[in-house]
Amino acid sequence: MDQSAHSFDSQTLSGHGLACRRGGRLVFSGLDFSVAPGRLLFLHGKNGSGKSTLLRLIAGFLPASAGDLRYGTDVWDRGDAALSETLVYAGHDNGLKTALTLRENSEIYARIMTGRPIAADRLLDMADVFGLGALLDRPVRYFSSGQRHRASLMRFLLADRPVWLMDEPTVGLDADNRTALATLMQHHLDRGGIILAASHDPIGVAGDVLNVDECNSLAHAKDVAGGAFVAQYNNSLHPFWRED
């Protein structure tokens, strides 16, 4: 692909003492991470441990209740233009308009993210990465859920930005497309890009691992609450039955 022509001059993306509170519950706290250019960071953790929350926090959709996020030496604030011009985020929703064809969806997305139209031959190359070349002129309404997911992964190619935030990128992909995804991610890293991926499945690209569970207050809080309950229960018993 002609994209390999340029490489990114990206900088280290790091978080320092990040904490996030949602609906009154502390999802994680004291979370530190650092991803250098050309590196991949996997986010591991149980369901509900805060992997998606961390990705949305980095994308600037959620406020951090403590800590800061740095790109090189710049501190990123929520809604910063610099922040939103550096990263691409793909979550669980595919962002596709079902009334439009894949070509129209892709052209609109590319223009909104870069301000430039995309050439037809480049678009065909990008669609072919996930085997969608033949479907370009079909309305997205008729796509299967796997095809929609692959179409949503095309956003990473269309926006052409250095930092990729991927939430469960392998869900619903068959073996061939997983390989295609791994190749694509490796290619991005070779160009000096940064990837943060939350995933339960092995993707097949070498990377560091951040276990969100360790910064997760949930397991910790449960232990404390359990202990308190035992103590209370103990006190409510008749002195005779009390276990001291």
Add this chain to the structure above:
Amino acid sequence: MAAPLRSVFMAVLARDMRLAWSQGGTGTMALSFFLIAVTLFAFGVGPEPQVLSRIAAGVIWVVALLACLLSLDRLYQADFEDGSLDDLALSPLGLAGVAGAKILAHWLATVLPLILITPLLGLFMHLGADGYLVLIASLMIGTPALSLIGSIGAALTVSVRRGGVLMALLVLPLYVPTLIFGVGAVDAALNMVTPMENLALLGAVSLVALVIGPIASAAALRLALE
């Protein structure tokens, strides 16, 4: 590599205008509602020309306002539901710029067609001959405020399922000044008085809404993304 912001703005504008007139869009819906609701008034009140022409300006303004409200419901909700609001938030334009483009698209694709068919509805309603020009002028000057204020309500209720009624409760009281000055301008023209004061006040409301609308919408959308 700074992205050309004007091109991004035009892309959002073109996208929304396109979606308004594609399948399931709001353009046809608002236009049909406007036509049918005004016609219902003519049937309900009866064919006496004096009665109809007395209420013509008020009915056309109120129904235009409701048609506008009906279509604003989905302004951000469709994007919120399919995840494209996340993409728009990461565009170099910023959320306030995106909101501005979407509001302009709503006005051009949904409200402007309503204004263009008002002469026909004026004919149905026996509107006095002196009223036509001022009715169209008042709608042209006043309806941008409806889109701008309505956008704030739409952004605030974006994550609420069936938020349409809640949005109407939030927004309709704020539509009152626009309605009063809009109908006032037409009545003044029909009574051979200059409508300029009413039109000027109508313009003032729209200008205030222009300053507040995109910024307040962006702030509300940011809350919805959390």
